[in-house]
Amino acid sequence: MDEQQILAFAQQFDPQPFHLSDAAAKNTLFGGLAASGWHTAAITMRLLVTSGVLLQGGIIGSGGELSWPMPTRASDILHVESEVLEITPSRSRPDRGMVKLRSETRNQHGDIVQLFVAKLVVSRRTQ
Amino acid sequence: MDEQQILAFAQQFDPQPFHLSDAAAKNTLFGGLAASGWHTAAITMRLLVTSGVLLQGGIIGSGGELSWPMPTRASDILHVESEVLEITPSRSRPDRGMVKLRSETRNQHGDIVQLFVAKLVVSRRTQ
Numbered sequence: 509m510d511e512q513q514i515l516a517f518a519q520q521f522d523p524q525p526f527h528l529s530d531a532a533a534k535n536t537l538f539g540g541l542a543a544s545g546w547h548t549a550a551i552t553m554r555l556l557v558t559s560g561v562l563l564q565g566g567i568i569g570s571g572g573e574l575s576w577p578m579p580t581r582a583s584d585i586l587h588v589e590s591e592v593l594e595i596t597p598s599r600s601r602p603d604r605g606m607v608k609l610r611s612e613t614r615n616q617h618g619d620i621v622q623l624f625v626a627k628l629v630v631s632r633r634t635q
Numbered sequence: 636m637d638e639q640q641i642l643a644f645a646q647q648f649d650p651q652p653f654h655l656s657d658a659a660a661k662n663t664l665f666g667g668l669a670a671s672g673w674h675t676a677a678i679t680m681r682l683l684v685t686s687g688v689l690l691q692g693g694i695i696g697s698g699g700e701l702s703w704p705m706p707t708r709a710s711d712i713l714h715v716e717s718e719v720l721e722i723t724p725s726r727s728r729p730d731r732g733m734v735k736l737r738s739e740t741r742n743q744h745g746d747i748v749q750l751f752v753a754k755l756v757v758s759r760r761t762q
Contacts, residue, residue, distance in 0.1 A: 521677035523684055524693045537695055537756060545696055546677045550648035553673050557650055566651045568664055569672055571750075575698030623698075629664060 509543060509551070511582040517547040542579035548586070548622045549574065552613045555588040563607065565631035570606075572626035577619075584615040593625070597632060605632045636670065636678070638709040644674040669706035675713070675749045676701065679740045682715040690734065692758035697733075699753035704746075711742040720752070724759060732759045 511530075518527035522544035525532035530541040556567055580586065594608035607630050613622035638657075645654035649671035652659035657668040683694055707713065721735035734757050740749035 517677075521681045523681070526693065526695075537692060537758075544677075544680065546673065546680050549676065550644075550671075550673045553671070554648045554650070565664060566653065568653075569703065571700070571702030573698070574701050576696065631664075 509580060509582060509584045509586060511541065514541060514543045514547065514580075514582055517550070518544050521546060538579055541582055543581070543584075545574075545576040545579075545622070548576065548580045548613060549624070551580075551586055552588055552611060552622055552624065555586065555613075556590065556611065559588070563628065563630050565629075568629045569626045570629055572624055575623045576621065577623065578615075578621050580615065580621045584621070586613055586615055586621065588613050603632055605630050636707060636709060636711045636713060638668065641668060641670045641674065641707075641709055644677070645671050648673060665706055668709055670708070670711075672701075672703040672706075672749070675703065675707045675740060676751070678707075678713055679715055679738060679749055679751065682713065682740075683717065683738065686715070690755065690757050692756075695756045696753045697756055699751055702750045703748065704750065705742075705748050707742065707748045711748070713740055713742055713748065715740050730759055732757050 515528060526536040526538045526542055527544050533541045588611050590609055590611040592607060593610050596606045598604040607628040609628055610625045612620050615621055642655060653663040653665045653669055654671050660668045715738050717736055717738040719734055720737050723733045725731040734755045736753045736755055738751045739747050742748055
């Protein structure tokens, strides 16, 4: 992450003062420039896709529970730790299933900046 | 939304075949090019910020429940309908409160492509 990326994402998708200027962010809840939570979410997705979470058919989310306990800052280096919580075959579609995946996005200090418990739709080998 | 934007977002944040190429998406769950759900989420945020949902201190989410009932397609025109479900003053911080905001993102056919029930942190006028 760097300041340039935070500003570029915010200009395009979340143009609020605390995502656009460190000076303007000083007197807000964030106390300084913070990345949009959706930027953290998008980077988390890139890390999941490129770091080799392998699911048959790709990583297709139908939704989930999202939280941002702390903001992502310009100097942060993010990584993601994921855990499969549940695998449920579909009742109506024998070729599909649902995977519940918990992904923690942490910064270099180990702080969780995003927690996403996702429901993913996966292909299932039919026998 | 247009195809160019779908591809650009996917290349940067969600480089999976069904977000990058209509041909590659044909034989997937999507049946054709679909925007990343995070792209839908980011556009929803832009619509919320620019269309004048006015909250004291800005729109600051601590998280929420997210779902993507249908994919966003290249030709889609999105709009957002929001409703405040709940306003809760903070017990520990008299200058803050929590707003539960339900936002439906719909395409031009009225189909819901994203539902987000967000928990927002808001400033509260102290008296």
